[in-house]
Amino acid sequence: MTSETTAAAARATVYGYPRQGQGRELKKAIEGYWKGRVDAAALRATAAGLRRANWRNLAAAGLDEVPTGDFSYYDHMLDTTVMVGAVPARHRAAVAADPLDGYFAMARGTQDVAPLEMTKWFDTNYHYLVPELGPDTAFLADSAKQVAEVREALALGLAARPVLVGPVTYLLLSKPAPGVAASFDPLTLLDRLLPVYAEVLADLRAAGAEWVQLDEPALVQDRTPAELNATARAYRDLGALADRPRLLVASYFDRLGDALPVLAASPVEGLALDFTGPAAANLDALAAVGGLPGKRLVAGVVDGRNIWVNDLEKSLSTLGTLLGLADRVDVSASCSLLHVPLDTAAERDIDPQILRWLAFARQKTAEVAALARGLARGTDAIAAELAVNRAALASRAASPVTRDPAVRARAAAVTEAGTRRFLPYPERAAAQRARLGLPLLPTTTIGSFPQTGELRAARADLRSGRIGTEEYEERIRAEIRDVISFQEKTGLDVLVHGEPERNDMVQYFAEQLTGYLATRHGWVQSYGTRCVRPPILAGDIARPGPMTVRWTAYAQSLTDRPVKGMLTGPVTMLAWSFVRDDQPLGETARQVALALRDEVNDLEAAGTGVIQVDEPALRETLPLRAADRPAYLAWATEAFRLTTGGAAPVTQIHTHMCYAEFGDIVGAIDDLDADVISLEAARSHMQVAHELAGHGYPREAGPGVYDIHSPRVPSAEEAAALLRAGLGAIPAERLWVNPDCGLKTRAWPETRASLEHLVAAARTVRAEL
Numbered sequence: 001m002t003s004e005t006t007a008a009a010a011r012a013t014v015y016g017y018p019r020q021g022q023g024r025e026l027k028k029a030i031e032g033y034w035k036g037r038v039d040a041a042a043l044r045a046t047a048a049g050l051r052r053a054n055w056r057n058l059a060a061a062g063l064d065e066v067p068t069g070d071f072s073y074y075d076h077m078l079d080t081t082v083m084v085g086a087v088p089a090r091h092r093a094a095v096a097a098d099p100l101d102g103y104f105a106m107a108r109g110t111q112d113v114a115p116l117e118m119t120k121w122f123d124t125n126y127h128y129l130v131p132e133l134g135p136d137t138a139f140l141a142d143s144a145k146q147v148a149e150v151r152e153a154l155a156l157g158l159a160a161r162p163v164l165v166g167p168v169t170y171l172l173l174s175k176p177a178p179g180v181a182a183s184f185d186p187l188t189l190l191d192r193l194l195p196v197y198a199e200v201l202a203d204l205r206a207a208g209a210e211w212v213q214l215d216e217p218a219l220v221q222d223r224t225p226a227e228l229n230a231t232a233r234a235y236r237d238l239g240a241l242a243d244r245p246r247l248l249v250a251s252y253f254d255r256l257g258d259a260l261p262v263l264a265a266s267p268v269e270g271l272a273l274d275f276t277g278p279a280a281a282n283l284d285a286l287a288a289v290g291g292l293p294g295k296r297l298v299a300g301v302v303d304g305r306n307i308w309v310n311d312l313e314k315s316l317s318t319l320g321t322l323l324g325l326a327d328r329v330d331v332s333a334s335c336s337l338l339h340v341p342l343d344t345a346a347e348r349d350i351d352p353q354i355l356r357w358l359a360f361a362r363q364k365t366a367e368v369a370a371l372a373r374g375l376a377r378g379t380d381a382i383a384a385e386l387a388v389n390r391a392a393l394a395s396r397a398a399s400p401v402t403r404d405p406a407v408r409a410r411a412a413a414v415t416e417a418g419t420r421r422f423l424p425y426p427e428r429a430a431a432q433r434a435r436l437g438l439p440l441l442p443t444t445t446i447g448s449f450p451q452t453g454e455l456r457a458a459r460a461d462l463r464s465g466r467i468g469t470e471e472y473e474e475r476i477r478a479e480i481r482d483v484i485s486f487q488e489k490t491g492l493d494v495l496v497h498g499e500p501e502r503n504d505m506v507q508y509f510a511e512q513l514t515g516y517l518a519t520r521h522g523w524v525q526s527y528g529t530r531c532v533r534p535p536i537l538a539g540d541i542a543r544p545g546p547m548t549v550r551w552t553a554y555a556q557s558l559t560d561r562p563v564k565g566m567l568t569g570p571v572t573m574l575a576w577s578f579v580r581d582d583q584p585l586g587e588t589a590r591q592v593a594l595a596l597r598d599e600v601n602d603l604e605a606a607g608t609g610v611i612q613v614d615e616p617a618l619r620e621t622l623p624l625r626a627a628d629r630p631a632y633l634a635w636a637t638e639a640f641r642l643t644t645g646g647a648a649p650v651t652q653i654h655t656h657m658c659y660a661e662f663g664d665i666v667g668a669i670d671d672l673d674a675d676v677i678s679l680e681a682a683r684s685h686m687q688v689a690h691e692l693a694g695h696g697y698p699r700e701a702g703p704g705v706y707d708i709h710s711p712r713v714p715s716a717e718e719a720a721a722l723l724r725a726g727l728g729a730i731p732a733e734r735l736w737v738n739p740d741c742g743l744k745t746r747a748w749p750e751t752r753a754s755l756e757h758l759v760a761a762a763r764t765v766r767a768e769l
């Protein structure tokens with residue numbers, strides 16, 4: 001290793017690359033395979049072609065080591081489940097009959113067999129399939145995929161480094177299998193799992209892998225001493241193996257904290273650390289433990305999950321500091337590039353002056369390569385790159401897009417009083433009751449009604465110019481008329497316009513706000529073949545005009561019942577977009593909140609008495625480390641209150657969140673100071689109602705009585721039973737009756753029947769009061 005102790009050996013690498021291809025070729029091939037239009041051989045050929053193209057691009061960009069095994073037909077956690085032989089019992093027959101079909105059955109389920117549960121990968125918008133483990137789980141190594149991919153890359157003459165989910169993270173992200181006690185701790189399986197990893201590592205070594213990367217992002221979350229001990233044991237045991245490649249243990253998305261000394265002391269040859277965002281704290285922590293003598297450090301200095309150009313000079317200075325702390329310092333992105341789109345060059349509609357502020361996977365790869373060159377040979381070797389980079393950063397900093405004096409002055413003038421409603425909740429509730437005259441157990445929905453094929457076709461027709469704006473808007477109005485008349489006929493109490501004009505609850509607003517950018521090809525994998533195109537919060541946010549008022553007002557003109565206005569809240573607007581990295585998130589949230597505040601006020605002026613501000617993302621953006629949460633919740637709840645604080649006391653503010661586990665943020669939910677909250681509850685049999693009550697939540701709440709995630713129609717009796725369960729926790733004066741979430745993914749027949757049953761249930765239970 002002595003030849004590697006100088007910066008001259010600095011190498012460039014990444015941990016993973018977008019999987020779908022520039023034209024989403026993988027998505028198309030997989031979906032074609034599901035429909036029987038593409039056979040397995042053709043799917044495999046498409047996949048192999050994409051892997052090859054990616055590796056060649058990475059090598060051509062100047063990477064010294066390419067990742068392998070990061071490719072996936074669906075999800076890398078699911079691939080790990082296959083690799084360690086933890087296929088759930090209910091899927092074993094299908095996997096034995098046909099591994100590829102069995103794999104997709106685990107991911108998507110079949111007519112008879114439920115899929116694995118899906119959940120968010122840390123605080124990203126990527127979703128993984130949750131392994132199901134129990135005391136009887138017997139692991140069995142299957143290294144075929146990993147071995148095949150490292151061979152493919154080596155055959156291209158590239159230095160290839162397999163990337164695996166590490167054993168500790170794998171277990172920490174698992175859950176007890178169905179039928180296994182909820183108290184079962186998957187980490188107790190570590191000793192059974194390590195021999196399987198040992199076997200895979202030996203196979204990879206035999207296939208020619210010099211280094212193998214084990215990803216342990218779960219170690220950037222707060223971990224117990226027992227979990228840290230398990231980590232120490234895992235890497236002591238893997239380190240002690242005789243027949244193994246060199247090991248690089250990677251972490252990302254946050255700082256390692258207490259896990260850093262554990263890994264630093266372990267007998268592995270390298271650590272890969274994130275040095276961006278809150279993970280920048282790794283730098284001081286590394287110095288505090290005395291660096292990584294004798295080890296390789298891979299420094300993630302290029303943000304792998306956001307889309308801004310790197311500050312190359314700043315990164316070089318970080319890298320320079322790190323040189324004193326490890327035997328060898330290599331350069332990488334902070335995490336897999338899976339979380340960003342592929343290439344800014346495909347974006348023809350973005351102003352070139354702004355496009356140069358952006359870096360997608362391809363541009364980030366070039367940044368990593370340039371930084372490694374700069375580190376190895378000095379800044380003169382990358383003088384041209386530095387000049388271009390400096391100019392791009394200067395252009396961004398000085399642009400009127402990022403500095404709108406009017407927006408800044410308004411945000412700076414926000415006072416505590418501006419984030420408070422005019423009267424406290426109990427007085428508002430009385431005023432609203434008098435104004436709205438609703439029955440006990442009022443019925444409503446969450447906002448969207450079925451997004452039918454006709455609506456999507458109308459939007460496509462508008463985009464392609466087959467129909468004009470007028471024709472399109474008439475179709476939207478026709479849909480609103482249908483939705484209103486259905487709700488009146490069914491007997492709902494607070495109506496909605498149905499959101500037919502919205503393609504997506506964030507994009508719809510992003511398109512109308514100044515400072516937001518849309519991409520044409522900026523696809524990012526959300527789960528499986530589902531890709532999303534998050535808009536970009538690029539500049540200061542302003543609202544040129546009302547965004548929703550005419551649709552809500554039109555709906556209200558058709559009925560005497562209250563129509564609820566419908567907005568996406570500031571936290572969710574940030575969570576489902578790429579955010580600015582040149583100012584604190586709270587500043588951006590405040591700008592978005594002020595734009596939404598104007599919309600609230602305009603809705604109110606147009607006669608809207610009930611306004612819902614959806615915040616389904618409030619909990620999902622919760623920082624990974626508990627220490628960072630109070631600061632986050634402070635700006636997040638402030639942004640919500642700033643959005644709604646200008647509403648008159650008689651205006652009833654609703655909010656909505658789509659999850660059932662929120663015990664840790666009940667205080668924050670109360671801090672929103674909304675009048676009514678609707679939540680998901682049908683699947684957990686009203687557990688949330690009890691949780692709210694247990695925390696003394698004083699406001700009105702609508703725990704869902706209709707699970708909208710499946711086409712199944714709940715009977716009126718079933719909905720009534722859930723309502724009665726809700727009444728066991730929340731008094732009738734404060735209980736609302738609604739579905740779990742919006743109905744946009746449902747079809748009309750089941751929506752009609754379910755809402756009729758929901759209204760019938762409310763009537764039945766009212767009569768019992």
Ligand code: GLN
Pocket residue numbers: 446447448499505566614616656657658741742743744
């Ligand atoms: N108002 C939105 C809808 O009904 C809320 C969606 C959500 O919570 N994800 O579609």
Ligand code: ZN
Pocket residue numbers: 446616656657658740741742
């Ligand atoms: Zn929802």
